Structure formats: C-alpha cells, structure tokens
Amino acid sequence: MSSDDAWIGDAQPYLAARRHGEKDAWSSEAAARGRKGSQKLLAVEEVEGPSAVRDFLQTPPGELIVVRRRLIMLDGSPIELADSYYPSAVARGTALAAKGKIRGGAITLLASLGFTPEDEPLEDVAPAIATPAQCEALQLQPGTPVLVLTRFTRSTASEPMEVSVMTMTRHLQYRQRKEAS
Template sequence: MTSDDAWIGDAHPYLAPRAEGQKDAWSAEAAARGRKGSQRLLAAKEVDPPGPVQDFFGVEAGERVVVRRRLILLDDHPVELADSYYPARIARGTPLAEQGKIPGGAVTLLATLGFVPEDEPLEDIAAAVATVSQCEELDLPAGAPVLILTRFTRSRAGEPMEVSVMTMTRHLQYRQRKQAS
C-alpha cells in the first residue's frame, strides 16, 4: 500500500462485537473503500508472553498466554502481521486457543464470555526496521520500515483482556480526541 492509499483508521469497529452474519471489521473497512480485506490465521497456540504482554496481563514468569497470529491482506497482498494475545485463563478451552476462524471475530467471542472491551484502549505506535521473518511474511525488501501498533485492551470491568501487536507496511493516520482536563 502506498501513502496515496492511506485512510484514517478508527479502532472502534475492531472493539465492537459483530452482529450475526456481519463482516469482520477489516473486511468491512476495506470494502467501504472499494477494496478487498481478508486475513489468514497463521497460528493459535500457547506461548511465553513478550515483556509488555506479561506486564499488562500481570502474569508470572513462566506463565503462558494464548496468541492468535494472523496475516492481514489487502487485495490479496500482505499488509500486516497481527498477533493478538489473551490470558490463558480466559482463552484456554475456547475457540481463541484453536486453529480456525471465529464467527464474528475474537471481540464477539470475548463479549459472550463476559469481556466487553473498554471504549478507549491504550495504543502505542513505534517505527522499526522489519526483521528477516517479517520481510518474508510481508513480502518486503531487506531493511524495509514497518509501523508497530500495540493495543492494550481492558474489559469495561477493568480487567486486562487482550494485547494486539500489529506490524504494518502501510501509511497510518489517526484522529485524536481532546479530553477535558
């Protein structure tokens, strides 16, 4: 995707449970722009969490979490790697921990389990040089830059429920809201 293809992103559709039969948020967002958005599940498994995930979830060293790793495609071209992490106590024994598509997506399943996401999760954005593995998966040349957006989501009850790490090849624009002081 070139910078000419940029659009302003909005996290809210990705945090809202989907109605039965409704497209996932990425497919709907791409379709609204006359494009085809899809994704491929690369893995669903228990792993040792990266440091920021471990800290956010408050898990002990050696305690595992569930990750769903996806390749995000735009018009059948890779544009993003998305790794979504869940505390094992929430995800174990659910479709989150299984290889396969989740009807309505993870946010819909989590809502049925009593974990409705907060309205304004914390998002952290960083720039990096793509790793060798990321270059292979995203079809990038060596040394290509990527954006890494990490979203830390709590439930409305304040419980840490998901960390999504999105490694992006595309231009990203955001709108910010001014909060009263």
C-alpha cells in the same frame, strides 16, 4: 498499500462485537473504501509472550499466554502481521485457543464470555526495521521500515483482556476526539 495511501485509523470498529452474519471489522473497513480486506490465520499457540504483554496481562514469567497470529491482506497482498494475545485463563477451552476462524471474531467471543472492551484502549505506535521473518511474510526487502502498533485493551471491568501487536507496512493517520470539559 503504498505509503502515500491515506488511511484514517479508528480502533472503535475493532472493539465492537459483530452482529450475526456481519463481516469482520477489517473486511468491512476495506470494503467501505472499495477494496478487499482478508486475513489468514497463521498459528494459534501458547507462548510465554513478550514482557510488555505479560506485564499488561498480569502474567508471571513462565506462565503461558494464548496468541493468535494472522496475516492481514488488502486486495490479496500482505500488508500486516497481527498477533493477538489473551490470558490463558480466559482463552483455554474456547475458540480463542483453537485453530480456526472465530465466528464473529475474537471481540465478539470475548463479549459473550463477559469481557466487553473499554472504549479507549491504550495504543502505542513505534517504528521498526522488519525482521527477516516479517520481510518474508510481508514480501518486503531487507531493511524495510515498518510501523508496530500495540493495542492494550482492558474490559469495562478494568480486567486486562487482549494485547494486539500489529506490524504494518501502511501509512496511518489518526483522528483525535476532544472531550468536553
């Protein structure tokens, strides 16, 4: 996707459990724009995780966290790397920790386990220069700038349930909602 493509971001579809037979949020979002969204699972592993992820998930150093690494594509071209981290106590023994696609997606599975995401997760967006591995996966030239969006999601019971780190090549626009006072 070129940097001048307008794409209004809305996290809400990514925080809602999918109904049986419903496409994943990314495929649905791309299709609504007449495009084809897909993703490829790159790895599922247990890692110590970055410090910000450990801190949010309240995981002490040395304790492992489950991460699902995906390559997100638009019309067959890579546009994003997405790493989603889950507390091992939640993920172990579930499809979150297994290699393979999760029917209905991770949020649907988490909801079935009693972890319904809050309505307004914290999202942090920062610029970065793509690493050599990111350049290879995203087919970028060395030194290419990327956006890194990190979404910290708690359950409606205030339990930390997921941290997603998305390294993307596309331009984002956000709409803010004003709450009544």
